[in-house]
Amino acid sequence: xxxxxxxAEKVPARMVRRLTTPDPASRSRGGQRFLLVGxxxxxxxxxxxxWWLIVAATKNRTGLYQSNxxxxxxxxxxxxLHQLFTYEDGIFLRWTANSLLYAGVGSLGGTxxxxxxxxxLARFEFPGRNLVFACVVGSFLIPLALLTLPLYLLxxxxxxxxxxxxxxxPCLINPFSVYLAKVYTEATIPFExxxxxxxxxxGELRIFFSIVLxxxxxxxxxxxxxxxxxxxxxxxxxxxxxxxEENWTLNLGLYNWSGKRLExxxxxxxxxxxxxxxxxxxxxxMMVAMRRYWRTGVTLGALK
Amino acid sequence: MIRSLRWKGAAFTVPFQLGFVFLYxxxxxxxxYQSLYREQQSGLGLGGSTEKFSGWxxxxxxxxxxxFLSSILRVVLFACVQIPVMLFISLxxxxxxxxxxxxxxxRFRILLLxxxxxxxxxxxxxxxxxxxxxxxxxxxxxxxxxxxxxFFSPSMVWTxxxxxxTWHGIGYNMVIIYSALQAVPRDxxxxxxxxxxSEIRIAxxxxxxxxxxxxxxxxxxxxxxxxxxxxxxxxxxxVTPQTVNDSFTPxxxxxxxxxxxxxxxxxxxxxxxLALILGIASFLFYRLTSREAD
Numbered sequence: 001x002x003x004x005x006x007x008a009e010k011v012p013a014r015m016v017r018r019l020t021t022p023d024p025a026s027r028s029r030g031g032q033r034f035l036l037v038g039x040x041x042x043x044x045x046x047x048x049x050x051w052w053l054i055v056a057a058t059k060n061r062t063g064l065y066q067s068n069x070x071x072x073x074x075x076x077x078x079x080x081l082h083q084l085f086t087y088e089d090g091i092f093l094r095w096t097a098n099s100l101l102y103a104g105v106g107s108l109g110g111t112x113x114x115x116x117x118x119x120x121l122a123r124f125e126f127p128g129r130n131l132v133f134a135c136v137v138g139s140f141l142i143p144l145a146l147l148t149l150p151l152y153l154l155x156x157x158x159x160x161x162x163x164x165x166x167x168x169x170p171c172l173i174n175p176f177s178v179y180l181a182k183v184y185t186e187a188t189i190p191f192e193x194x195x196x197x198x199x200x201x202x203g204e205l206r207i208f209f210s211i212v213l214x215x216x217x218x219x220x221x222x223x224x225x226x227x228x229x230x231x232x233x234x235x236x237x238x239x240x241x242x243x244x245e246e247n248w249t250l251n252l253g254l255y256n257w258s259g260k261r262l263e264x265x266x267x268x269x270x271x272x273x274x275x276x277x278x279x280x281x282x283x284x285x286m287m288v289a290m291r292r293y294w295r296t297g298v299t300l301g302a303l304k
Numbered sequence: 305m306i307r308s309l310r311w312k313g314a315a316f317t318v319p320f321q322l323g324f325v326f327l328y329x330x331x332x333x334x335x336x337y338q339s340l341y342r343e344q345q346s347g348l349g350l351g352g353s354t355e356k357f358s359g360w361x362x363x364x365x366x367x368x369x370x371x372f373l374s375s376i377l378r379v380v381l382f383a384c385v386q387i388p389v390m391l392f393i394s395l396x397x398x399x400x401x402x403x404x405x406x407x408x409x410x411r412f413r414i415l416l417l418x419x420x421x422x423x424x425x426x427x428x429x430x431x432x433x434x435x436x437x438x439x440x441x442x443x444x445x446x447x448x449x450x451x452x453x454x455f456f457s458p459s460m461v462w463t464x465x466x467x468x469x470t471w472h473g474i475g476y477n478m479v480i481i482y483s484a485l486q487a488v489p490r491d492x493x494x495x496x497x498x499x500x501x502s503e504i505r506i507a508x509x510x511x512x513x514x515x516x517x518x519x520x521x522x523x524x525x526x527x528x529x530x531x532x533x534x535x536x537x538x539x540x541x542x543v544t545p546q547t548v549n550d551s552f553t554p555x556x557x558x559x560x561x562x563x564x565x566x567x568x569x570x571x572x573x574x575x576x577x578l579a580l581i582l583g584i585a586s587f588l589f590y591r592l593t594s595r596e597a598d
Contacts, residue, residue: 031503035400042397043415046475049430050418052441056433069441117320124313132317139328143532143582145558146575150331150338153568173323204312233423235535251425258429259542269439276426287421
């Protein structure tokens with residue numbers, strides 16, 4: 001119990017420190033300029049591939065192969081998008097919908113389960129609590145392949161391979177989300193509040209759904225965001241459990257097109273690049289819209 | 305705590321526990337079980353096959369399999385070069401950001417984090433096209449400078465993958481190191497400045513020792529990821545199947561054993577071995593780096 005209380009103080013303390021950090025003001029003009037040059041170069045390195053991708057998505061075949069890659073040459077973005085959305089009866093849209101379904105629904109369910117588990121672990125004492133937490137932390141070290149291959153065999157034994165369930169069910173159980181949910185509960189839900197609610201006669205389920213979940217909006221949003229990004233980026237699991245292309249994710253589809261390009265006579269380069277650019281868009285929207293949550297998540301993720 | 309309350313609290317964790325058993329414990333147990341068996345063809349392979357207990361045979365085969373061992377060696381050597389380079393760049397960028405006013409720093413931080421927002425598969429596709437002699441700008445750029453780069457040649461392919469991973473990873477690692485830097489007490493710097501220490505000296509003697517913990521952590525996470533590297537080589541294999549063969553990394557071997565060779569038993573043994581190697585490597589790294597701190 002003392003451990004959890006100690007932890008509860010730790011998170012706000014860190015945030016306060018960050019807010020009150022004094023400006024490490026510039027010592028000399030020359031030094032400052034040197035810093036800026038270094039950072040500008042690093043930013044250019046970070047951004048130029050994205051810039052190239054944006055430019056490439058606006059070019060037609062000739063432009064792509066013959067013009068300077070870092071500058072525009074004609075405007076064919078709409079043609080490329082049209083080709084992308086109509087290729088093989090709009091299979092790209094199907095993959096987008098699948099990715100949104102797996103990442104959206106899977107992360108929503110996973111976040112709810114993680115919040116309940118984190119709350120149970122942080123605010124109750126029961127036999128086996130430490131064991132559950134040990135499982136959560138221990139699972140961080142398990143390689144994906146060790147889980148995915150037997151999971152494939154189990155799923156195929158019960159006929160779930162190649163159905164959306166094979167992607168959705170694994171997303172429901174995310175130990176890292178549970179870990180985050182526990183840390184957030186410790187930081188935001190005071191024991192006294194729970195005691196007061198119980199004295200007022202509120203049932204445990206009611207306390208969880210109408211008090212705890214509401215107070216955990218920030219923590220829950222972070223957990224959801226990180227789970228969403230994880231699922232959207234997943235590759236090994238979908239590659240293993242999804243066979244038919246109507247269930248594929250965007251990543252799988254792009255991987256397949258990227259390989260086909262050289263195997264058969266069809267030139268899919270333009271499709272792959274336009275599709276790659278589009279697949280970043282939901283991620284970028286998500287990250288920018290939820291920037292506030294994401295920053296704390298990235299740094300907390302480091303604690304894992 | 306009241307007895308009934310205990311069980312109600314435990315009930316909140318039940319969905320997770322059930323899922324954990326079904327999605328973690330059962331698969332691991334199944335993999336271990338499978339790794340101890342072998343498939344045996346009966347009657348000229350016509351009567352189907354039966355499973356036969358084989359003890360450690362699959363593990364022995366794995367530990368003497370030159371393809372598996374060399375894939376591990378390949379990945380470890382690569383990790384020894386790529387991870388220090390990436391962490392060094394991340395550290396330098398975090399130190400640069402830390403020396404700026406926080407308003408300017410937050411602008412740059414967002415720009416530097418852009419690669420992290422891009423899914424790994426898409427990042428690999430983008431770089432493969434940048435490297436491509438047909439559509440990428442890098443090959444003509446090299447020609448202008450007098451280099452004849454072939455990013456997919458056997459001698460270059462690890463450099464190409466390493467650059468991709470570094471590009472993708474520096475933003476994330478920089479943020480972790482940067483937030484550790486923010487926690488260093490500022491009065492330490494003032495004291496050092498009064499004593500006449502230069503900014504570079506302060507960075508080297510105060511800031512870097514303070515973020516050791518963050519460096520160890522980012523290093524550990526990178527090692528865990530690197531031993532399991534699959535996506536990037538799989539995408540490169542699309543382009544250069546001769547250079548990046550199907551036993552390029554441990555996970556690629558496991559995947560091929562399971563799905564192309566249909567040898568689940570051997571694949572299971574290899575994935576258990578990989579898990580053990582991962583555990584040992586993490587433990588050694590942790591011990592090594594924490595002993596240095598004493």
